Each structure stands twice: as structure tokens, then as C-alpha cells.
Amino acid sequence: MTWFASPADAAERLGAVGYLADPATATTTFLAGALEKPMLVEGPAGVGKTELAKAVARATGAELVRLQCYEGLDEARALYEWNYKKQLLRIQASGNDQEWSATHDDIFTEEFLLTRPLLTAIRREEPTVLLIDEVDKTDVEVEGLLLEVLSDFQVTIPELGTIEALRRPLVVLTSNASRELSEAVKRRCLYLHLDYPDAEREREIVASQVPDLDDRVAEQLVATVGRLRELELKKAPSIAESVDWARTLIALEIRDLDDKAVNDTLGVVLKHASDHERAIRELRLKK
Amino acid sequence: MNQPERPHRSGLVDRHISFLEALRGAGMSVSLAEDLDAIAALTALEWSDRSVIHDAYAATLLKRQAQRPTFDALFDLYFPRLVGEGARAPDGSSDEAGEGEGVRDNAQALQAFQAELLDALSQDDQQRLVQLAAEMVGRFGAMPGRGPGLSSWSAYTALQRVSPQELVDQIVSALLAQGRNDDEAQRVAGRRVGAFTRQVEDDARRRIAEEKGPDHVANVAIRPSIDRLDFTSARRSDLEEMRREIYPLARRLASRLTQEHHARRRGPLDFRRTVRASMSTGGVPLVTHHKPKRPHRTELVVLCDVSGSVANFAQFTLLLVFALRDQFHKVRAFTFIDHVHEVTHHFKPGADVADVMIELAASTAHAALWGRTNYGRALTKFEEDHGDALGPKSSLLILGDARSNYSDLHADVLQRLAGTARHAWWLNPEAARHWGTGDSAAPTYGAIVDMVECRNLTQLGEFVHDLAG
Numbered sequence: 001m002t003w004f005a006s007p008a009d010a011a012e013r014l015g016a017v018g019y020l021a022d023p024a025t026a027t028t029t030f031l032a033g034a035l036e037k038p039m040l041v042e043g044p045a046g047v048g049k050t051e052l053a054k055a056v057a058r059a060t061g062a063e064l065v066r067l068q069c070y071e072g073l074d075e076a077r078a079l080y081e082w083n084y085k086k087q088l089l090r091i092q093a094s095g096n097d098q099e100w101s102a103t104h105d106d107i108f109t110e111e112f113l114l115t116r117p118l119l120t121a122i123r124r125e126e127p128t129v130l131l132i133d134e135v136d137k138t139d140v141e142v143e144g145l146l147l148e149v150l151s152d153f154q155v156t157i158p159e160l161g162t163i164e165a166l167r168r169p170l171v172v173l174t175s176n177a178s179r180e181l182s183e184a185v186k187r188r189c190l191y192l193h194l195d196y197p198d199a200e201r202e203r204e205i206v207a208s209q210v211p212d213l214d215d216r217v218a219e220q221l222v223a224t225v226g227r228l229r230e231l232e233l234k235k236a237p238s239i240a241e242s243v244d245w246a247r248t249l250i251a252l253e254i255r256d257l258d259d260k261a262v263n264d265t266l267g268v269v270l271k272h273a274s275d276h277e278r279a280i281r282e283l284r285l286k287k
Numbered sequence: 288m289n290q291p292e293r294p295h296r297s298g299l300v301d302r303h304i305s306f307l308e309a310l311r312g313a314g315m316s317v318s319l320a321e322d323l324d325a326i327a328a329l330t331a332l333e334w335s336d337r338s339v340i341h342d343a344y345a346a347t348l349l350k351r352q353a354q355r356p357t358f359d360a361l362f363d364l365y366f367p368r369l370v371g372e373g374a375r376a377p378d379g380s381s382d383e384a385g386e387g388e389g390v391r392d393n394a395q396a397l398q399a400f401q402a403e404l405l406d407a408l409s410q411d412d413q414q415r416l417v418q419l420a421a422e423m424v425g426r427f428g429a430m431p432g433r434g435p436g437l438s439s440w441s442a443y444t445a446l447q448r449v450s451p452q453e454l455v456d457q458i459v460s461a462l463l464a465q466g467r468n469d470d471e472a473q474r475v476a477g478r479r480v481g482a483f484t485r486q487v488e489d490d491a492r493r494r495i496a497e498e499k500g501p502d503h504v505a506n507v508a509i510r511p512s513i514d515r516l517d518f519t520s521a522r523r524s525d526l527e528e529m530r531r532e533i534y535p536l537a538r539r540l541a542s543r544l545t546q547e548h549h550a551r552r553r554g555p556l557d558f559r560r561t562v563r564a565s566m567s568t569g570g571v572p573l574v575t576h577h578k579p580k581r582p583h584r585t586e587l588v589v590l591c592d593v594s595g596s597v598a599n600f601a602q603f604t605l606l607l608v609f610a611l612r613d614q615f616h617k618v619r620a621f622t623f624i625d626h627v628h629e630v631t632h633h634f635k636p637g638a639d640v641a642d643v644m645i646e647l648a649a650s651t652a653h654a655a656l657w658g659r660t661n662y663g664r665a666l667t668k669f670e671e672d673h674g675d676a677l678g679p680k681s682s683l684l685i686l687g688d689a690r691s692n693y694s695d696l697h698a699d700v701l702q703r704l705a706g707t708a709r710h711a712w713w714l715n716p717e718a719a720r721h722w723g724t725g726d727s728a729a730p731t732y733g734a735i736v737d738m739v740e741c742r743n744l745t746q747l748g749e750f751v752h753d754l755a756g
Contacts, residue, residue, distance in 0.1 A: 006332075006333065007332070007339060007342075023338055023339070023342060024342040024345065024346075027332070027339055027342035027343060027346065028342065028346040030331075030332075031328050031331065031332075031343060031346055031347075034328075034331040035324065035327055035328060035331060037324070042352060071546065071549070139546065177352070177535075177539070178538060178539055178542045179539060179542055179543055179546070180351075180539070183316065183350070186350040187318060187320060187321060187350075190324075190328075190346040190347060191345070191346055191347075191349045191350055192346060193349075193352045193355070227467075227471065230471070230474065230475065230478075232530070232531065232639075232641045234534060234639075274639040274642075275639075277639070278639050278641070278642075282468075282470060282471060283468070283471070284468045
């Protein structure tokens with residue numbers, strides 16, 4: 001199956017499900033489908049990395065299989081695990097009359113296999129989007145595990161043999177770049193850096209996510225966020241924060257984003273005390 | 288792709304290969320596999336739009352955002368946006384192109400151009416700015432050569448003539464009229480002029496590449512990416528960019544350190560707990576238990592030269608060390624030129640980076656008596672006033688280029704200081720090949736403490752990581 005017909009098609013279909021992609025994102029997404037290569041998405045928190053994978057799944061009608069990475073993630077929770085308890089029960093239930101070899105063949109079958117996200121994604125026959133979220137949080141060993149999956153789309157289980165993908169999933173890896181990924185993983189992926197959008201696109205995103213927001217307020221909001229990003233902050237506000245802010249303004253029924261309104265709701269966008277002080281000082285907000 | 292049996296080659300593959308070569312030359316690791324990926328990507332796409340090609344190359348060849356500026360610059364060289372003056376509609380000035388410099392480049396034209404540039408910069412009209420940059424190099428940056436193919440282009444000349452820096456004040460007032468406050472307007476104006484300067488330089492590179500071939504330009508004119516840029520050769524805009532890098536760098540280092548600490552957390556075998564746990568499995572020790580390892584944290588004393596030549600380097604190192612302060616037991620920082628001044632109190636937890644920088648710069652005055660770097664005096668003063676800062680648990684870190692204006696080096700004082708501390712390092716922002724030249728006392732001091740070359744953010748990050756690890 002082809003995922004998208006062209007970059008323009010990708011942009012259009014992602015847009016239809018509420019993800020406004022810039023040209024680079026659309027091109028890379030199209031290439032990920034066309035070349036059947038995983039896509040590594042990097043960028044600051046809250047610019048829509050995870051959302052991209054979800055949007056691709058929605059746009060193509062594929063199912064999303066998600067592997068959330070964390071420190072200490074291992075094979076048993078990423079790939080597959082044998083269901084020991086069930087195997088034990090099986091051995092006990094068979095009693096003494098069965099040959100060991102027969103039992104052995106019996107307990108290492110599909111029935112006792114617990115598939116985890118990576119194996120699930122590979123074995124699915126329907127179109128699948130595999131999201132490997134925050135891959136930089138894992139240990140280096142897990143990267144080695146990913147290599148086989150990412151390059152050949154196959155998993156080797158010693159007792160069952162090699163399982164190959166019936167249909168290659170579209171893989172999206174996201175990373176906050178808190179750790180440099182190994183060259184081997186990067187080489188197998190298409191690289192996409194998502195950054196803060198320009199004002200025009202951000203306004204469209206806010207408008208599509210929060211349709212109730214007044215156009216004029218949306219413009220003020222995007223302009224203010226743009227000005228905040230120009231300051232030297234510890235954590236610049238991202239799209240997620242802009243959208244949150246828009247929702248806050250709706251909830252508080254603020255019709256005009258003046259200095260007082262900004263000052264009152266600044267906590268939604270800036271999460272560090274020093275950033276707060278700096279913003280108030282630089283934007284000349286009245287206390 | 289490459290079809291050797293056909294006598295007419297389009298040159299596309301050659302260009303592709305030399306582009307990749309240039310990327311490799313600029314320090315990016317582009318393997319054969321990525322090369323093939325790029326080709327596959329290009330065949331899957333339509334070539335109607337230059338930006339699509341750019342995005343496809345970026346997706347397949349780039350692996351790191353820090354390499355993006357280098358990549359973009361090289362892409363512009365090998366796949367230029369336009370050739371020569373481009374296909375712009377001929378206006379008055381380009382009609383006269385053949386008539387020599389006098390007509391195209393006169394005071395009147397300059398004034399008109401400046402006015403137009405000011406307008407575009409105030410509006411932040413990107414498309415027009417790109418055109419103006421091309422026009423500016425074409426008109427004001429041409430350096431007539433002795434023969435055909437020898438003429439050249441100079442961004443420097445063009446910038447000197449038009450001097451967009453002088454427009455800053457006017458842009459500021461235009462921005463103020465748009466309702467920004469003055470600090471912000473200053474900053475925005477500075478940034479826009481800086482960006483335009485870069486565009487002009489890019490365009491000059493593009494034109495030179497057209498005449499001399501992109502390979503020639505790629506070899507000489509591409510600046511290293513920001514994490515490999517020397518502290519000493521950084522421009523003002525680079526410094527700002529570097530400062531923005533400090534915090535992410537510190538976070539990356541911190542998470543790497545935490546992970547490594549966790550990996551090494553298992554200490555020696557806890558025999559009692561292992562045996563007790565084995566009771567539940569019939570005396571077979573299935574799971575071993577280990578004593579937790581005591582993390583040891585370094586106590587750090589930083590002594591930095593803040594004289595003009597190395598001030599930036601010292602500030603970056605201080606910021607990075609303090610951003611990582613929870614990886615150390617305790618950090619104390621002193622600055623000196625020829626006198627020592629403690630600056631630890633400027634680094635409050637969670638303090639704003641920019642504020643700290645300003646305070647540090649302001650406190651530089653305390654570190655100088657006569658204002659000429661004197662390492663010997665500074666070391667002696669440090670020993671007299673703050674000798675108690677160093678103990679057997681602390682590590683001493685000295686930052687500076689060891690250029691002491693031929694004064695008395697007091698190597699014996701450094702010897703004593705290094706002897707008191709658990710370990711002592713000297714970070715030198717100069718390339719190792721310059722150590723010992725001129726008034727550099729690097730060999731003398733280097734014989735007493737470990738002297739490490741630390742020229743860019745990558746080297747700095749590696750050193751601080753090893754220090755905390």
C-alpha cells in the first residue's frame with residue numbers, strides 16, 4: 001500500500017485530520033511512506049512530535065501502536081515475553097505421562113507468547129503506524145534492539161524463528177534530544193526537526209484547535225507568544241502552550257489580551273519563575 | 288542514476304556526489320547508505336520545487352539540528368537559488384549593467400537602496416530581503432577582476448558600502464511605531480540586520496561559487512557549526528546563539544550523567560541480603576543483592592581569567608558548570624585579571640542566564656587593579672585571600688589562555704595550589720599549537736597542572752562531563 005501519493009497529498013490529508021504540516025514535515029512524512037523508512041522526529045517539547053504520528057494514523061486510517069520509552073525499558077516490555085505462569089500451568093496440567101520433547105514443543109507456541117508493541121506492530125496485517133515515543137529516554141542497549149526492527153522489520157525469537165513483517169508499518173520515533181542517539185539508529189531513519197512554527201501557521205493551528213477563539217485575540221496571542229520566544233527563556237512556550245493559553249482565555253472569557261490579561265494568565269505559558277520575571281520585565285507588563 | 292554507457296551525462300550525479308563530499312568535508316558523517324537513501328528519495332519526488340529537493344536531502348542526510356546551518360549553506364552553494372542576477376524583471380539599474388561600475392554604483396543608487404532596505408527590514412519582508420541581498424552584492428560588492436573569470440564578489444565591500452548597521456536606529460524607531468517597547472525593538476532590529484548580513488554573505492558565496500566552482504568555496508568559506516566554532520573566533524551573534532545552547536547542553540549532560548550513575552549504581556555484593564533472599568527459593572541464590580554505591584561528588588573551585596581575550600570562554604564555562612551544579616558537591620567561582628574576586632553569589636539556583644551574564648560583566652571591574660592580565664599576581668592573591676577554598680576534597684579548575692604579559696609567573700604558587708587540591712586542571716581556549724608562542728606561559732603552567740585544549744562547546748561539554756562523572 002502507498003501511504004501518501006505526494007508531499008502535497010500528505011499535507012492535505014494531515015490538514016484534513018487537524019494537523020497543519022509545514023512543507024518539510026509533509027515531504028518527510030511522504031518519504032517515510034514511500035521509502036518505507038522510519039522517521040526520527042526531534043524538537044523541543046510541545047511542538048507536535050507525537051501528534052504527527054497520531055495524525056498520520058488518523059489520516060491513513062491505520063491503527064496506532066505506541067511504545068512509550070523510559071529508562072529501564074527492556075526486551076520483555078518492548079518486544080515479546082513468554083507467559084511463564086501459563087507455561088508452568090501447562091506443564092503441571094500435563095502430568096507425568098507426556099514426553100518432555102512434546103511438552104517443550106507445546107509450551108513454546110503462539111498461545112504462550114505475550115506480544116509487546118514492537119512485535120504487535122510487525123505482525124499486524126492491517127496498516128499500522130508504530131510510534132516509538134521519547135526514544136532518547138531509553139538506555140543505549142534498547143537502541144540495539146531497535147536496529148533489527150527498524151532496518152529489516154523483523155524480530156527473531158529463538159524458539160519460534162524469525163518473524164517478518166507482513167506489512168511494513170510506518171515508524172515514527174520521537175526524541176527531545178536529551179541524549180544523542182547512536183549513529184546506527186540515526187542512519188536508518190529519515191530525520192525531521194520540528195521547530196516552533198511561524199506566526200501565520202501558528203495562528204492557523206490555534207484557530208483549528210480552539211475554534212471558539214476570536215480571530216483578533218488569536219492574533220494577539222500568537223504575537224505575544226512570538227515575542228516571548230524572542231526572549232532568552234529557559235523554556236520557550238511551544239505550540240502546546242499556545243493552544244493551552246487559547247483554551248484558558250476561552251474558559252476565563254477574556255475577550256481582549258491586554259497587559260493585565262497576559263500578566264494574569266502567564267503561568268499557562270511560562271513554567272519557570274525566572275522566565276516569568278524576565279517576561280514581565282521585558283514586555284513591560286504592569287504588576 | 289549514474290549511467291556510464293550513455294555518453295551525455297547531465298552532471299546531476301556529479302553534482303550530487305560533490306555535494307556529499309562537501310558535507311563530509313564540513314564534518315558531517317554521510318555514509319554510502321545515506322547517499323543511496325537520498326537518491327531514492329529524490330526519485331520518489333517531483334522536482335518542481337527547489338525546497339522539496341532541499342527537504343528531501345535534509346531528511347536523508349541530516350542527523351543533527353546543529354548541522355543545519357552548515358547543510359543549508361552548502362545546499363545553497365551546490366543548488367543555488369538563482370544564477371547570476373537571476374530572472375528578475377529588468378528594471379532601470381540592470382539595464383545599465385553593461386555600462387560599468389560608475390553608473391550602477393553611485394551615491395544616489397546607494398541612498399535609494401538604503402531606503403528600500405530600511406523599508407524591507409522594518410516590515411521583515413523575507414522575500415524582498417532575499418532579493419535585496421542578491422542585488423546588494425551584485426551592485427555594491429563587485430570586485431572587477433583582471434580578466435574574464437577572475438572578477439569576484441565581496442560581501443565585506445558590499446556591507447561596508449551599504450552598512451546596514453547604520454540602519455538599526457531607524458528600524459528601531461519603525462518598530463517602536465509598531466507598538467514594541469524599546470529594549471525589544473533594539474533586540475529585534477539587531478537580529479534582523481544580523482540575519483540580513485548573513486544573507487548577503489550567502490549570496491556572495493553563491494556568486495563566487497558560480498565562477499570558481501562550489502568545491503573551492505566549500506573548502507574555504509563555510510563556517511563550522513555552532514558547537515564546533517572556536518570561542519575566540521566567535522562573532523557577537525554567534526555568542527548569543529552559543530549562550531542559548533548552554534542550557535540544553537547542560538540538560539543533555541545532566542541526563543547522560545544520571546544515566547551513567549544509575550548504570551554504575553550496583554556496588555559490591557550484599558552477602559547477608561542475598562543469603563536471606565535465597566531462603567524463599569530453597570537456598571538457591573537466584574537473585575543477588577548489592578550494596579548501594581555511595582555517589583562521590585566533586586567539590587569544584589573555578590578560577591577564571593576574564594580579561595578581554597578569553598572573557599567569553601570563561602563565561603560559558605562558568606555558566607555550564609553552574610547549570611550542572613547539582614552534579615557537584617559545591618562550586619565556588621573566582622574571576623581574575625590581575626586581582627581575584629569571588630563571583631559565586633551571582634549564580635543563584637534557577638537564576639536567569641542573561642542576568643547572570645550582565646552581573647558577571649559588571650563585576651569584571653573588581654578583578655582588575657591595573658587591567659593587564661597577570662597570572663602570577665592573581666595566583667598569589669588567590670592563595671593569600673581565598674587559600675581556604677581549596678582542600679583535599681576539592682578540584683581546582685583554571686580557565687585562561689596563560690598569556691601573562693611576560694610578568695612573573697609564580698609557578699611555585701600554582702605548584703602549592705595544585706598540591707592542596709585533589710586534582711587540578713587548566714582549560715585553555717587556544718589551539719594547542721599556539722601554546723608557548725609569544726607571551727603564552729602554557730608550557731610552564733602545563734608542566735604543573737593538566738592543561739586541556741578547550742576551543743568549542745563540544746570540547747567543553749566533554750570535559751565537564753568527565754569532570755562530573
